[in-house]
Amino acid sequence: MNIFITGSTGFVGKNVIKFLNSKHSFSIYNRKSKISIHEDAILHFAGKAHDLKKASHTNDYYTVNYELTKEVFDAFLLSEASIFITLSSVKAVADRIQNPLIENYLPNPITHYGKSKLLAEQYIFSKEIPEGKRVYVLRSCMIHGPGNKGNLNLLYKLVLKNIPWPLGAFENKRSFCSIDNLMFIIKELIEREDIPSGIYNVSDDEPLSTNDVILILAESQNKKPKIWNVSKCLIQSLSKLGDVLRLPLTSERLQKLTESYVVSNQKIKKAIGKPFPISSKEGLFKTFQSFAENV
Numbered sequence: 001m002n003i004f005i006t007g008s009t010g011f012v013g014k015n016v017i018k019f020l021n022s023k024h025s026f027s028i029y030n031r032k033s034k035i036s037i038h039e040d041a042i043l044h045f046a047g048k049a050h051d052l053k054k055a056s057h058t059n060d061y062y063t064v065n066y067e068l069t070k071e072v073f074d075a076f077l078l079s080e081a082s083i084f085i086t087l088s089s090v091k092a093v094a095d096r097i098q099n100p101l102i103e104n105y106l107p108n109p110i111t112h113y114g115k116s117k118l119l120a121e122q123y124i125f126s127k128e129i130p131e132g133k134r135v136y137v138l139r140s141c142m143i144h145g146p147g148n149k150g151n152l153n154l155l156y157k158l159v160l161k162n163i164p165w166p167l168g169a170f171e172n173k174r175s176f177c178s179i180d181n182l183m184f185i186i187k188e189l190i191e192r193e194d195i196p197s198g199i200y201n202v203s204d205d206e207p208l209s210t211n212d213v214i215l216i217l218a219e220s221q222n223k224k225p226k227i228w229n230v231s232k233c234l235i236q237s238l239s240k241l242g243d244v245l246r247l248p249l250t251s252e253r254l255q256k257l258t259e260s261y262v263v264s265n266q267k268i269k270k271a272i273g274k275p276f277p278i279s280s281k282e283g284l285f286k287t288f289q290s291f292a293e294n295v
Contacts, residue, residue, distance in 0.1 A: 001024045010047075011143070012087060015179050020187065035075040036075065042081055044072045044086040049113075058112045069120035082133050082134060083189070087138050089114065089139060090201065090263055092115075092117035092139060095109065095110045100262040101201060102266075124137060134197050136197060137200070141177050143179060146290035159226075160223070164227065165214050165228065166230045168229040170210070173261075174209070174262070175263035176280060177202055180278045181283065188274070198267075204280040207260075207262045213284060216285055235249075235254065
């Protein structure tokens with residue numbers, strides 16, 4: 001199968017090409033050229049990632065995540081291609097959740113990143129999908145794997161420097177998405193015709209607490225984990241002091257470090273009908289081992 005791909009230089013794009021190039025050929029999107037599709041399938045992975053440092057311009061999110069998606073999807077509808085797969089984000093639905101996130105949760109994104117992703121989703125499903133075409137929007141939580149430290153880099157540095165994690169008293173659960181499981185899902189969607197079009201959450205099976213992640217990280221580096229169960233009240237008081245004195249630990253940062261965000265993957269699991277190739281712990285262990293190799 002011939003596949004048109006955007007975002008080929010990104011983390012997901014590079015992994016997809018490496019994973020599938022023994023069976024499929026790829027045409028790389030050139031942003032300087034008008035999009036014209038002559039391939040059998042489209043993988044649209046180009047996007048403006050969420051900027052945690054808040055240095056990005058607001059318009060960048062809408063230009064890349066929304067306008068480019070419109071352009072690529074319109075080209076798909078006019079082409080002979082039968083498959084369209086794009087990466088969205090759970091942040092297109094909500095930045096904070098109380099219960100496991102499912103696909104029919106009413107979207108209410110807060111950030112421009114989430115809003116731009118939601119607009120792209122809404123545009124795609126506002127169009128009538130011709131018979132014989134399949135369209136998949138994958139809402140991913142945090143994707144990780146060898147070569148991509150992302151938000152896990154902070155925890156890696158703490159463990160590597162033997163700095164104790166002081167928030168052990170806070171219990172949370174978060175979902176992660178191993179690149180191995182994501183590649184498996186994309187391969188199934190491309191090569192099978194029995195999986196219905198739609199929006200699918202993608203995540204590993206088991207959500208993990210931050211304490212769990214630190215234990216896995218320490219094991220991967222042959223380090224002894226250091227988790228301190230400092231009083232929640234004391235930590236919360238310090239974070240409020242940080243709001244006033246502009247210290248590294250603020251109320252907002254404490255919330256992000258200790259909140260839960262569990263994503264249900266039952267819809268995609270049921271549609272595929274096969275177990276994922278790697279567990280949450282195995283995926284993170286593999287990712288953390290690669291950190292040391294790339295130092």
